[in-house]
Amino acid sequence: MTRVWDAVVVGAGIVGAACARECAAVGLRTAVIDAAGVGGGATAAGMGHIVVMDDSPAQLALTRWSQQLWRELAPELPSEAEFESRGTLWVAADEEEMREVRRRQQLYASAGVPSEILDSRALAEAEPQLRRGLAGALLVQSDAVLYPPAAAAYLMREAIRMGAQMLPPQRVTALAHGRVSLDNGSQLSAGRIVNACGAGATDLLPQLPIRKRRGHLVITDRYPGFVHHQLVELGYLKSAHSIALDSVAFNVQPRQTGQLLIGSSREFGAEDATINHALLRAMIERAESYLPRIGNLQAIRAWTGFRAATPDKLPLIGPWPGDATFCLATGHEGLGITTSLATARLVAAEITGKASEIPAAPYFPARFLDASRLAPAATLYGEAVRG
Amino acid sequence: MAEPESIALTVDEIVVRVSPGTTVAAAALIAGSHTRLSIAGEPRAPLCGMGICFECRVAINGVPHQRSCQILCAPGMRVTTGRELAIR
Amino acid sequence: MSRAFDILVVGAGPAGIAAAVTAAECGLSVGVVDDNPAPGGQIWRNGAHLPASARRWKMRFEAAPLVRLQGWRIVDRPQPGTVRAQSNDAEFAPDAAARDGADLHYRQLILATGARERFLPFPGWTLPNVIGAGGLDAMVRGGLPIAGRRVVVAGTGPLLLAVAAHLASRGATIAAICEQASAAQIAPLMLNLITQPGKLWQGASYRWATRNSRYLTRCWPVAARGDERLRSVILQRDGKQWTVNCDFLACGFHLVPNTELAALLGCSLDNGFVSAGELMQTSVPGIWCAGEPTGIGGVELSLLEGQIAGLAAAGKTQAAQKLARRRRGALSFVRALGRACRLDSQLRHLAAPETIVCRCEDVPLHALRVHTGWRDAKLHTRCGMGPCQGRICGGATEFLFGWRAGSVRPPLFPALVSTLGGTQAPVVTTSPEETL
Numbered sequence: 001m002t003r004v005w006d007a008v009v010v011g012a013g014i015v016g017a018a019c020a021r022e023c024a025a026v027g028l029r030t031a032v033i034d035a036a037g038v039g040g041g042a043t044a045a046g047m048g049h050i051v052v053m054d055d056s057p058a059q060l061a062l063t064r065w066s067q068q069l070w071r072e073l074a075p076e077l078p079s080e081a082e083f084e085s086r087g088t089l090w091v092a093a094d095e096e097e098m099r100e101v102r103r104r105q106q107l108y109a110s111a112g113v114p115s116e117i118l119d120s121r122a123l124a125e126a127e128p129q130l131r132r133g134l135a136g137a138l139l140v141q142s143d144a145v146l147y148p149p150a151a152a153a154y155l156m157r158e159a160i161r162m163g164a165q166m167l168p169p170q171r172v173t174a175l176a177h178g179r180v181s182l183d184n185g186s187q188l189s190a191g192r193i194v195n196a197c198g199a200g201a202t203d204l205l206p207q208l209p210i211r212k213r214r215g216h217l218v219i220t221d222r223y224p225g226f227v228h229h230q231l232v233e234l235g236y237l238k239s240a241h242s243i244a245l246d247s248v249a250f251n252v253q254p255r256q257t258g259q260l261l262i263g264s265s266r267e268f269g270a271e272d273a274t275i276n277h278a279l280l281r282a283m284i285e286r287a288e289s290y291l292p293r294i295g296n297l298q299a300i301r302a303w304t305g306f307r308a309a310t311p312d313k314l315p316l317i318g319p320w321p322g323d324a325t326f327c328l329a330t331g332h333e334g335l336g337i338t339t340s341l342a343t344a345r346l347v348a349a350e351i352t353g354k355a356s357e358i359p360a361a362p363y364f365p366a367r368f369l370d371a372s373r374l375a376p377a378a379t380l381y382g383e384a385v386r387g
Numbered sequence: 388m389a390e391p392e393s394i395a396l397t398v399d400e401i402v403v404r405v406s407p408g409t410t411v412a413a414a415a416l417i418a419g420s421h422t423r424l425s426i427a428g429e430p431r432a433p434l435c436g437m438g439i440c441f442e443c444r445v446a447i448n449g450v451p452h453q454r455s456c457q458i459l460c461a462p463g464m465r466v467t468t469g470r471e472l473a474i475r
Numbered sequence: 476m477s478r479a480f481d482i483l484v485v486g487a488g489p490a491g492i493a494a495a496v497t498a499a500e501c502g503l504s505v506g507v508v509d510d511n512p513a514p515g516g517q518i519w520r521n522g523a524h525l526p527a528s529a530r531r532w533k534m535r536f537e538a539a540p541l542v543r544l545q546g547w548r549i550v551d552r553p554q555p556g557t558v559r560a561q562s563n564d565a566e567f568a569p570d571a572a573a574r575d576g577a578d579l580h581y582r583q584l585i586l587a588t589g590a591r592e593r594f595l596p597f598p599g600w601t602l603p604n605v606i607g608a609g610g611l612d613a614m615v616r617g618g619l620p621i622a623g624r625r626v627v628v629a630g631t632g633p634l635l636l637a638v639a640a641h642l643a644s645r646g647a648t649i650a651a652i653c654e655q656a657s658a659a660q661i662a663p664l665m666l667n668l669i670t671q672p673g674k675l676w677q678g679a680s681y682r683w684a685t686r687n688s689r690y691l692t693r694c695w696p697v698a699a700r701g702d703e704r705l706r707s708v709i710l711q712r713d714g715k716q717w718t719v720n721c722d723f724l725a726c727g728f729h730l731v732p733n734t735e736l737a738a739l740l741g742c743s744l745d746n747g748f749v750s751a752g753e754l755m756q757t758s759v760p761g762i763w764c765a766g767e768p769t770g771i772g773g774v775e776l777s778l779l780e781g782q783i784a785g786l787a788a789a790g791k792t793q794a795a796q797k798l799a800r801r802r803r804g805a806l807s808f809v810r811a812l813g814r815a816c817r818l819d820s821q822l823r824h825l826a827a828p829e830t831i832v833c834r835c836e837d838v839p840l841h842a843l844r845v846h847t848g849w850r851d852a853k854l855h856t857r858c859g860m861g862p863c864q865g866r867i868c869g870g871a872t873e874f875l876f877g878w879r880a881g882s883v884r885p886p887l888f889p890a891l892v893s894t895l896g897g898t899q900a901p902v903v904t905t906s907p908e909e910t911l
């Protein structure tokens with residue numbers, strides 16, 4: 001028997017859970033289906049840094065809005081979501097990076113994001129574990145940290161409370177016009193189908209310009225007070241945004257538990273979850289170069305996760321030109337925890353035909369498909385890298 | 388047979404004398420102490436005795452999270468039980 | 476630091492000792508890594524109370540031309556043919572060189588990582604002095620005075636008798652020995668022990684040593700009481716409950732194999748044990764496995780398997796095959812032991828909703844019940860996320876819910892961040908005389 005839903009959300013990561021909650025909130029009959037449980041994909045592998053980023057005006061707009069949504073939601077979040085308003089310190093190693101600090105402060109100010117410049121002394125006082133002689137940092141107080149799987153579970157519980165249904169775990173094997181086929185042979189009928197499968201979105205829509213970008217993280221035992229803010233090197237911008245190369249960057253996050261998460265790495269072409277020891281080592285050496293004593297802490301576990309990367313570093317949110325019933329909510333690369341809430345608002349607006357709160361066009365999947373409809377992703381990537 | 392020399396160490400500032408070959412976990416219990424405090428703050432003491440359970444963690448010479456059941460006492464060692472130390 | 480060996484053995488319990496001695500006596504360069512302060516594994520730990528055969532093996536081990544990394548643990552496998560070790564005192568050793576991990580290269584690897592106890596949660600089991608049966612045994616061998624202390628020994632398996640006998644010999648008062656299995660379930664095993672005198676578990680002699688203590692079958696603790704530490708336990712048998720005052724409750728519900736390293740190396744597991752062939756070969760060429768990880772069968776079988784693996788890894792296939800025939804006969808004991816120690820399903824109801832199951836992260840039973848499997852529970856409750864990585868709670872949730880603890884990731888045991896990163900040191904090819 002099939003049942004007609006207004007919206008079927010495929011994928012119960014943090015993005016799918018957020019979409020389900022917004023769809024239910026606006027009164028859509030909503031179902032959610034995931035191959036496994038809630039928040040077990042990239043959502044369970046990520047850092048949970050809620051961060052404003054400014055690679056492009058569209059990225060700034062989305063991250064800033066979504067960060068505000070998280071701050072509004074924070075009082076409702078359960079304690080296990082471990083929401084903490086830690087703030088980010090973008091660490092500048094030298095004078096050249098300090099110029100970037102000043103540029104960013106102005107940019108953030110114009111976008112209404114308050115930030116503060118720390119000089120070398122103030123930085124050493126704020127984070128005594130950092131190596132001496134750093135030039136300074138930009139402190140973005142409104143950035144936060146949370147535990148993504150618990151946040152996703154909360155969003156899903158809210159969705160269910162507002163009437164959405166979480167269907168028993170089933171892999172989706174195919175999408176067709178208004179139809180979702182499940183592994184057990186059954187089908188779901190839906191007015192709109194939201195593909196929120198993260199890096200797995202291409203299994204259902206092979207034409208999507210998404211590539212898996214593997215990342216490594218290491219978690220330590222509890223060392224409360226070792227660092228106080230999320231610490232990221234300004235060079236992160238360069239490495240996170242150079243599309244072509246494998247890279248590592250210094251990115252360390254203090255968790256509410258007192259543990260530290262050590263990141264981060266980016267690599268294309270890796271399809272399995274095993275550890276790349278060369279990259280792990282480069283990542284740890286990078287962290288040690290900023291926090292000389294971090295090597296003396298005990299690591300408990302290292303793991304990998306897959307970011308869904310797009311050629312222009314912006315997510316794919318909105319209608320899919322190939323089928324009017326499809327709506328995408330994927331391609332969030334390293335920012336899907338941050339931008340999940342804003343993504344969900346854009347998706348709900350798209351499905352209900354209402355105006356969105358920020359311009360939605362920059363995230364439309366159609367941006368990749370105007371020239372040659374449904375061109376294969378690899379070609380698009382090649383062009384983007386060259387361009 | 389000659390008396391083996393005893394080893395003196397401190398457990399939370401209490402001086403304990405043990406014979407060579409004694410584990411730090413045994414020394415902590417001899418001193419009348421537990422080893423760690425759980426996350427909720429309950430006292431915990433060794434469970435497995437073989438390096439598996441991590442209940443015997445103490446700080447040794449200021450270094451936290453040491454599995455005391457697999458470490459032998461050494462002269463002058465400073466053992467601290469209870470909450471994990473923050474910075475080393 | 477970096478070393479290369481023909482054969483590397485992980486674990487210096489009976490299986491590892493037998494493997495290393497056998498391989499070294501074939502003239503190959505052999506290294507042994509073991510994370511305890513002294514060789515012997517779980518049963519041949521320190522202390523004078525060792526049978527003659529154990530002393531002989533340990534002497535051969537001391538005499539053999541081996542590189543011993545005693546007090547080191549394997550924490551990672553950075554690449555095929557290499558494992559990474561860290562010393563237990565690396566972190567507080569004043570000597571900076573000791574902080575570096577060691578990359579150990581091998582042509583053949585023998586895993587003899589042994590087993591740990593299974594613990595089941597019940598109200599009060601987190602109190603200090605509620606401890607494993609093997610756990611208290613190890614603590615006493617590590618210098619904990621036990622003379623004059625009252626001990627209740629509980630759980631299942633011949634280990635209880637072994638521990639009670641040892642503690643009694645050190646002057647402890649054994650208030651009771653509580654075996655969860657029924658007399659009918661445990662009898663065939665005891666018969667097996669008695670008909671093979673001097674072999675396998677020395678069950679009969681243990682019983683003799685503890686003849687003054689009550690040995691109760693179908694009996695188990697339902698709660699431990701105390702304040703800062705244990706004061707008494709409530710025992711139950713046939714629906715009747717009573718309180719016993721004691722200083723220690725030594726409680727373990729048989730053994731769980733240490734298969735994490737094998738899993739990290741990609742060796743196939745079968746029903747929780749490492750799959751090993753006739754010659755103790757695993758599914759990965761060049762990796763062998765001996766002792767408890769292949770099946771819980773006691774010290775004699777571990778010794779035999781260690782020798783088979785040592786010979787086979789050294790290329791002495793015929794000699795190994797000869798021993799393998801003897802092993803086949805002994806395997807019936809593994810099955811008998813497994814049957815004798817099967818846990819009573821009533822033990823699933825020992826824990827109350829608020830009883831902590833995951834001791835590292837303080838996760839209570841009621842938080843776990845709503846989840847569908849290990850990974851789901853782990854992600855949403857932090858169960859198994861602590862430093863033991865599910866080694867303790869995994870054994871419990873396997874029995875309580877039928878969950879099998881999930882993926883093994885490096886480091887195998889918590890290790891220094893810098894060790895996990897590793898250093899690029901030149902390889903030293905080791906002559907057997909050196910020790911680290």
Ligand SMILES: Cc1cc2nc3c(=O)[nH]c(=O)nc-3n(C[C@H](O)[C@H](O)[C@H](O)COP(=O)(O)OP(=O)(O)OC[C@H]3O[C@@H](n4cnc5c(N)ncnc54)[C@H](O)[C@@H]3O)c2cc1C
Nearest residue numbers: 011013015035041042043046047049172198215336337338
């Ligand atoms: C190492 C690392 C660090 C990161 N750090 C951060 C950070 O600090 N801040 C931040 O904002 N972001 C971060 N990210 C990115 C973030 O984790 C992701 O963008 C985000 O989790 C994506 O969520 P999602 O719901 O789209 O995908 P997922 O969490 O992967 O969820 C997709 C879901 O879809 C299901 N699914 C897939 N295919 C099917 C199918 N065919 N049928 C049924 N179900 C299916 C999966 O089971 C899964 O549950 C990081 C990522 C990594 C890898």
Ligand SMILES: Cc1cc2nc3c(=O)[nH]c(=O)nc-3n(C[C@H](O)[C@H](O)[C@H](O)COP(=O)(O)OP(=O)(O)OC[C@H]3O[C@@H](n4cnc5c(N)ncnc54)[C@H](O)[C@@H]3O)c2cc1C
Nearest residue numbers: 486488489490510516517548549588589609766767773774
């Ligand atoms: C208290 C007690 C009493 C027992 N009494 C008897 C008895 O009377 N008769 C009997 O037949 N059996 C008895 N047993 C069972 C006995 O332990 C086993 O049969 C036997 O010890 C198995 O030997 P093994 O070499 O396989 O493992 P083990 O003795 O467990 O040795 C494995 C060794 O490897 C080490 N190791 C594991 N992983 C790593 C790693 N990653 N890096 C470095 N080192 C590692 C362990 O710490 C350990 O030292 C008893 C067990 C206990 C705990």
Ligand code: FES
Nearest residue numbers: 436440441443456
């Ligand atoms: S007592 Fe279990 S790890 Fe030390």
